[in-house]
Amino acid sequence: MPKFLFAGLAAALIVAFAGVGLPGIASSAPDVSRSISVTGSGAVTVVPDRAVFSFGVDTRGKTATDALGANAAAMTRVIAALRAAGVDPKDIQTQEVSLSPISNDDDTAVIGYESSNTVAVTVHSLAGAGALIDRAVAAGANQIDGPALNREDADALYRKALESAIADARAKAETIAAAAGLALGRATQVSETSEAPTPASDLKTLAGTGSPSTPVEAGTSSLVANVSVTFEAS
Numbered sequence: 001m002p003k004f005l006f007a008g009l010a011a012a013l014i015v016a017f018a019g020v021g022l023p024g025i026a027s028s029a030p031d032v033s034r035s036i037s038v039t040g041s042g043a044v045t046v047v048p049d050r051a052v053f054s055f056g057v058d059t060r061g062k063t064a065t066d067a068l069g070a071n072a073a074a075m076t077r078v079i080a081a082l083r084a085a086g087v088d089p090k091d092i093q094t095q096e097v098s099l100s101p102i103s104n105d106d107d108t109a110v111i112g113y114e115s116s117n118t119v120a121v122t123v124h125s126l127a128g129a130g131a132l133i134d135r136a137v138a139a140g141a142n143q144i145d146g147p148a149l150n151r152e153d154a155d156a157l158y159r160k161a162l163e164s165a166i167a168d169a170r171a172k173a174e175t176i177a178a179a180a181g182l183a184l185g186r187a188t189q190v191s192e193t194s195e196a197p198t199p200a201s202d203l204k205t206l207a208g209t210g211s212p213s214t215p216v217e218a219g220t221s222s223l224v225a226n227v228s229v230t231f232e233a234s
Helices: 003-018 064-084 126-139 154-180
Strands: 036-046 050-059 092-103 109-123 143-150 184-192 201-203 218-234
Touching: 036 154, 036 184, 050 064, 050 154, 064 109, 064 143, 064 184, 109 126, 109 143, 126 143, 143 218
Parallel strands: none
Antiparallel strands: 036 218, 050 109, 050 143, 092 109, 184 218, 201 218
């Protein structure tokens, strides 16, 4: 047998028998990290102090020019009345202007035209909201939508709701950890799962605004925040 072949065989045998009877070098499975994932919810109940209304004017005429002209004149009066009532011009915004034909009953001929114009108005004092509605209608508004109630400080209040949501998530995770015989660690991942801070109205409790005319109720609203949190556990 050639010497180089014998030497290679001997080396292989040495390597093969080197690990026999040495359990200390056996590999062990890596530890699997443990975690607890929960969702948390927080809410702040508030009384709205701001509202958004839509005031519209709908007019008709035999021609498109007639309908649009009548509408422009009426909406000009409505906007003037809103400004005279103290609404800041920056709080009045046109939402939609439309003009469309009106057909007869069997839809075979155009018998006139209809025009509409709608403005969104932000009201910063609900106490005068009812009187503002009356003034807009007196000036020619024949379409009203709203109110969309909210808060001037909605963003700050929503952040408080987020804090409550995080605390709620940790409380849930602590309960789960205790029941499972684990120790809860730090949060490793946090996701905000709620959308933009939009107040959710609660019609069970109403607070009157004292409006002398068309009644507008402030009620209460809830700013709700939701989060998803993952905690370490051991």
